[in-house]
Amino acid sequence: MQRRKAPLLRRLAGVVFYNLPHPMRRRIVRIATPTYTLGSVVLVMDAERERLLMLRQPPGKRWSLPAGLLNRREQPIEGARRELNEETGIEADLEELIPASPCAVVHTSGRWVDNVFHLERDPETTQVIVDGHEVWDAGWHPVDDLPEMTRATAKLLAHYGLGPLADQG
Structure with missing residues (x-):
């Protein structure tokens, strides 16, 4: 050599x-x-995957998903469970949070990575509680008629064939 x-x-x-x-x-x-940011997102849907739980958060009128940044040394699945509970009041066991496919979505030229999980819940029996401060409103929306959402949410949902950018996923 x-x-x-x-x-x-x-x-x-x-x-x-x-x-x-x-x-x-x-x-x-x-x-x-270079540094990057890690977050976790939960797609909360009914068993038939016909309705999706979405949140309206400050500062705007557009809708997003239960999500948040991971704390230092926090595992993505634990962050997903924590954020889901903080934002919606929904409690989930770790075994209920199923990694989505793809399980990670990269944003902002690789500087942001969201770990995505699916959670099945019945919209008729699931109580959703919002605090009015971090989350203004929550609602179950038909996947074929989703409300106006943030650009980041639309881009993330496109990876799963949902939302206005689904044909670009």
Whole structure:
């Protein structure tokens, strides 16, 4: 195997870097590498997958899905369950949250990744509770007649053949 010699400045930078204390090296790497945001989304639907639970949240009139950012070191399925409960009052066991296909959707040029889960609930018997602050309204909507939604929600739903952009999914 033949090795190419790195330019002098690069070699010097490498020597300096690897002689730094480990915590300092880790901090430099974290600052220098691209970051991304992780979230979890729950598609709450009836057994026939004919109705979808959607939320209207501040600041607008458009609808979205139960979702939120993951806390540090939180598993996506745990974040999905937490956000679902915080935003709708619906409690779900981890076994009930089924990874969607695809199970992750990448947004904003790879800087945002949503982990997506399905949850089956009966709209007639499921009590949905909103706080009026984080969520203004919640409603079950026929999948073939969804309300005006945020652009991000429309793009996410397109991956599952739903919403106004379904033909682009």
